[in-house]
Amino acid sequence: MSLRVLLVVVVAALTTSIACSRQDPSPAPAPTVSEPALHVITDPSEVCMINNQWMGKPQIPVPVDGKTYFGCCEACKAKLANDAAARTAQDPVTGQPVDKALAILARDDAGTVFYFASETTLRQGQAPRL
Numbered sequence: 001m002s003l004r005v006l007l008v009v010v011v012a013a014l015t016t017s018i019a020c021s022r023q024d025p026s027p028a029p030a031p032t033v034s035e036p037a038l039h040v041i042t043d044p045s046e047v048c049m050i051n052n053q054w055m056g057k058p059q060i061p062v063p064v065d066g067k068t069y070f071g072c073c074e075a076c077k078a079k080l081a082n083d084a085a086a087r088t089a090q091d092p093v094t095g096q097p098v099d100k101a102l103a104i105l106a107r108d109d110a111g112t113v114f115y116f117a118s119e120t121t122l123r124q125g126q127a128p129r130l
Contacts (some may be wrong), residue, residue: 038114038121038126041105047113048072050059050079050086054107067101093124 041047045058047068059070069087071077079086091098092114103115104122114121118122 021041022123038106038108038122040106040111041113041120044068044101044105045070047105047107048076049059049113050090051078054113056111064101070097091121093119093121 038115041054043058045061046055047053048055048059049106050071053072055072059072060074060077062069062071062077064087065082069080071080087100088097089100089103092097094117096117098115098117099113103117104119106114106122106125107118108114114125116125
């Protein structure tokens with residue numbers, strides 16, 4: 001590489017570095033993106049209760065103590081069968097523990113599953129946040 005090309009590359013890199021490190025004194029505008037909508041899940045078998053993802057098709061049922069949980073693979077099935085903590089979630093509104101097999105389920109547009117203790121906390125979770 002010639003000295004001239006090397007000099008141009010170094011000057012360009014320094015200029016970019018200096019320009020990127022400058023702070024804009026004006027405050028950033030408030031975000032205008034709303035929170036994702038929640039969709040009630042009527043068929044819990046379509047949820048992997050380990051990955052907490054809506055899969056859109058029936059998963060492997062895991063019966064434990066008269067309740068049924070669902071996992072997407074043998075590893076998730078084993079974890080649900082053997083780890084009581086894996087069968088519990090936290091209600092996003094109250095923060096209280098919720099048994100995943102008994103919870104009211106909802107998902108966001110990305111398929112992330114939320115476990116609610118009741119229809120009431122689900123409605124509170126769906127309400128727009130100010």
